[in-house]
Amino acid sequence: MKPSRLMLLTAVALLTPIAPATSATAAPRAATDSRPQLALPDPGFENGGTGWTFDPGTGVGAGNVHSGSRFLYLDAGTGRTARLDLVAPRDGSYDFSAWVGSAGTGGTYTIRRNGETVGTVELPQRASYARYTVSRVALKAGDRLEIAFGSGSSWVNADDLMISPAAPADPKVTSSDPEVVEMFDWAKRKANSWVQLPGTVGPVNADEYHTSGTGTATYGPTYWAGYANRSAYYSRDMAHQLDGAHLLGLDTENETMLRSYAESATAEHQYFPVWSLNFDAKTYLSIDYKNPDDFVREVPAVFELVEKAAQAYLWTGDRRYVDDPVLWDFYRHATEDFIDLHNSAKDNGRVKVAEGTGKGIFAGAASYNEQDGDDLAEAGDTIASEYQAYLAMAVLARGKGDTKLAKTYDRRAADLKAYFNDEWSGTGSGAGMVRAYTVSGTPVTGWGKENSVFMPMKQIIDPGPRNDAYLDYIQAQELGPEGSPNIESTTYLPDMFFRNNRADTAWWWMKKIYGEREVQHVNSSQGPDGDYPEVSFTLVSQTVEGLMGITPDAANHQVTTQSRLPSGMKWLQVADVPVGTGTITVRHDAATRTTLTNNSRHGAYRWEARFPGVHKRITVDGVPQRARTKTVNGVTYTYATPTVRAGATAVVQVSG
Secondary structure, three states, rough: OOOOOOHHOOOEEOOOOOOOOOOEOOOOOOOOOOOEEEEEEOOOOOOOOEEEEOOOEEEOOOOOOOOOOOOOEEOOOOOOOOEEEEOOOOEEEEEEEEEEEOOOOOEEEEEEEOHHHEEEEEEOOOOOOOOOOEEEEEEOOOOOOOOOOOOOOOOOEEEEEEEEEEEOOOEEEEEEEHHHHHHHHHHHHHHHHOOOOOEEEEEEEEOOOOOOEEEEOOOOOOOOOOOOOEEEEEHHHHHHHHHHHHOOOOOHHHHHHHHHHHHHHHHOOOOOOOEEEEEEOOEOOOOEEEEEEEEEOOOOHHHHHHHHHHHHHHHHHOOOHHOOOOHHHHHHHHHHHHHHHOOOOOOOOOOOOOOOOOOOOOOOOOOOOOOOOOEEEEEEHHHHHHHHHHHHHHHHHHHOOHHHHHHHHHHHHHHHHHHHHHHHHOOOOOOOOOOOOOOOOOOEEOOOOOOHHHHOOOOOOOOOOOHHHHHHHHHHOOOOOOOOOHHHHHHHHHHHHHHHHHHHHHHHHHHHHHHHHOOOOOOOHHHHHHOOOOHHHHHHHHHHHHHHOOOOHHHHHHEEEEOOOOOOOOOEEEEEEEEEEEEEEEEEEEEEEEEEEOOOOOOOOOEEEEEEOOOOOEEEEOOOOOOOOEEEEOEEEEEOOOOOOOOEEEEEEEEE
């Protein structure tokens, strides 16, 4: 897939060119500030480098573009520079990104503020384009900003600059293991570089076949979730990135994107949300949407969007997730009418299982595994996601104050899980477990990639030997020749293993994903794997939710923790994790001691500190407590529930 002109028009920031730029496209002015928000004068060099100053041996050429028809080049030989000078009309903090390729070493990508360097990327030898970012550049009104590229031992090419608002939240990791610190720091910087600056005027319907799109629109608060050569975000990707986005403070973006999907799930669409929306959060991406009867749709996404709305509510306590009628109608339609409309191929008795048509993604696919053929009616990733959607509805209904409805959905979830384990998934495990049914009702076993992985990840399989054997089977398949063919699918594996308390295996996959960030993506125009947005967003969430085991309930001022530190990691701390309107700092020392600090100025958290196993003794701030136990998803924990006031720290420890 060839990258689109998207990057050329999305590099909007609160910056005014020093020299007039007649080709600049003005974004709408903010309602509270009359100072202009202007695009970079020529972020993709399509107008010959308007506003740029070129040394001899540098300029704008045609040929080795990242997208469009032109790019910035610097010939071999040190000392050559191409630069753009701007003035900031208001205060702000920004990330500056560019796609760059270099045939040798020694090249630089530099950001200067008032003549002083605030960030430099030393460009590696990588002839193919990759994306580089200088993060968190703070500017005050009137500051002079310089964006510059310097030459090296061989040529340097640059294209498609972009400016993002710096992340509102900045959680920090420290650990006895330097690799997790390095990984998290990389992931949070990379993830935020994909955020759109609201007010950006950019193309819509840009894709590999229409690189300039079909027009322009004003972008809303959104972020990239999918290929960088398309002017849109995708439901599957966005669902997987939502938790990481929250941890960076991108709650407005999450709500905007979820609501845009809710609005698209109309009766005309048989309550399917569309597959992708342009960054204006309104128009459907044309490559995936032809008409109401002909658009890409995959059944698991319907339920994942409900699940993730509940997750966003648990992290933020934002009442829009339970009070907004557009969102609420979507939840109800997705878990009721949608299932009724898509439940005819297989008789499932007293429970209902949503189905695909078996006729391909433009008619409704049963699974995220698009390589699994076009004959599936029901799939493991759909039934498992439906189960989680029911649980999510119970959470949302309780948030709305409807206890009766919450109990109804709790019962539906329990009934579906029982049916899955008693009948739907067969009697075997490993290669013998049923993970799908064809449109003719034939059970499908063996390896199904997503429709295999999602079953234990969504915890629809009863805990015990059968689930354990299936996890072993998935690990063996993923390490074999039939493993996930792309990095997007691989990013689910740490989640799956963490949720099944296999911390060592989950951490191994995190390290593998991070270690392969420079490997070229299977889609050659996407850049390296690390430039696929899902990679960075999920590494952020897998650190906090996976390794740290932090589970929020912001509306009820509660938080649960469980250490999932892998072997050899003595301690891990994550500071400034946003929960509700405040933040917490959590530290695990192995699996027996956890410290939580409430960084908020007001309010308290009821903290449930869990420790796997039955322990004889548990203390809170050194004071012995009664050792209580509970079993969750087949695992027995010893736990305590101290209340941590604003500004206070509590320590819970087990022994024996």
